Amino acid sequence: MQSNNPVFTRSEGFNGRGNASVGSPSTWSTGLGQGSGPGGYGSYDQGGLGGGYAPAPQLDQGRMTIDSVVQKTGLSLGVVVLVAAATWVLTGDLGNASTAQGTLGTLYALSLVGSLGGFVLAMVNSFKKVISPALVLAYAAMQGLFVGAFSKVVEATFVGPGQSGLVLQAVAGTFMAVVGTLAAYKFFDIRVTPKFRIFVTAAMIGFVAVSLFSFVLSFFGAGLGVNGFGTVGMVFAALGVVLGVFMLIMDFDFVERGIEAGLPDRESWRAAFGLTVTIVWIYVQLLRLLAILRGND
Incomplete structure (x- = not known):
């Protein structure tokens, strides 16, 4: 069953087409298919490119596990948080009337650089057959730049004296969304069907297309x-949060498939990249939604 998510499409194991391990031949099946080797996927080739040979050194790299995915996702998100915090601290005080205008201009410029840089790196990482940890961390840094600048502008615009911070609420909400979705995925044994993938992917593509068109x-x-903070923006932000949760379910499914396929440990970086994309997406949409609701009070 093939993925429609471009983050995982380029990897054989995430789609049940390849086997990451090179071991003794055995034939057994999972829920995804049958064949030679663990998980019934056949031999995993050099870099997962389908070259037709499987070098023995792959044995020394270990396999992707839940722990390795969690560790690398934590590292990627840590870079996002560190760069976002540095951007927030180093861009000056918006409460100072004499420098506020210049600081806002800087923040808008940084958010634009971060969003465009992140978009380019997201495309590179999504369609790169051999995942690059350096490019994944570079993407995380660009997203941190965007998140830090965008969050500071939203906080300064919508949070008045004596009110609680929107950023902390968005962070807490994102954390609860991820934990709640993971719990539901495991405890309710959610199965991702082909129709669900097609629906979510089509909806996400349409969402992004409309957003880009409005931006132009x-x-x-x-x-x-x-993309604004009015009624239409509120509807799209709420839709964005829902789509983000659906994408998170798909991400969990793809990670589970990759582990079952016995992918090499380096593929944990691909999983970390996909999860980082989705988690940052949920945070941004949730922050927009909270800001709009605060503005309507």
Whole structure:
């Protein structure tokens, strides 16, 4: 059953097409198929490219496990948090009237650089057949730049004196969304069907396309309001959170498949990248939603 998520599509094991381990031939089946080797996927080739040979040194690299995925996802998210915190601290005080305008301009520029840089690196990582840890961490750094600048602007704009911080609420909400989704996935034994994948992927592509179209229109003095902080923006932010949770379910499913396929440990970086993309997405959409609700009070 093949993935529709470009983050995982390029990896054989995440889609049940390859086997990461090189061991003694055996034939047994999982829920995904039958064949030679663990999990019934056949031999895993050099870099997962389908080259037709399986070098013995792959044995020394170990296999992807839940622990390795958690460790590398934690490292990737740690880079996001560190860069976001540095961006927040080093860009000055928005409470100072004499420098606030310049600081806002800097924050807008940094958020644009971070979002565009993150988008480019996301595309590179998504379609790269052999995952690069350096590029995954570079993506995390760009996202940290965007998250830090965007969060500071939102906090300064929507949080008044004596009110609690939106950023902390968004962080807590994102954490609860991830933990709650994981718990539901495991305890309720959620199965990801092909129809579910197609629906979520199509919805996400449509969401991004509409957002980009509205962004382009904004340069001509128009716009659909989907990226803003009005009623339309609130609807799209809520939809974005729901889509993010659905993508998280798909990510958990792909990680589970990769582990069952016996992928090499380096593929933990691909899993970490996919989870980082989704978690940052949920945080940004949730922060927008909270800001809009705060503004409507």
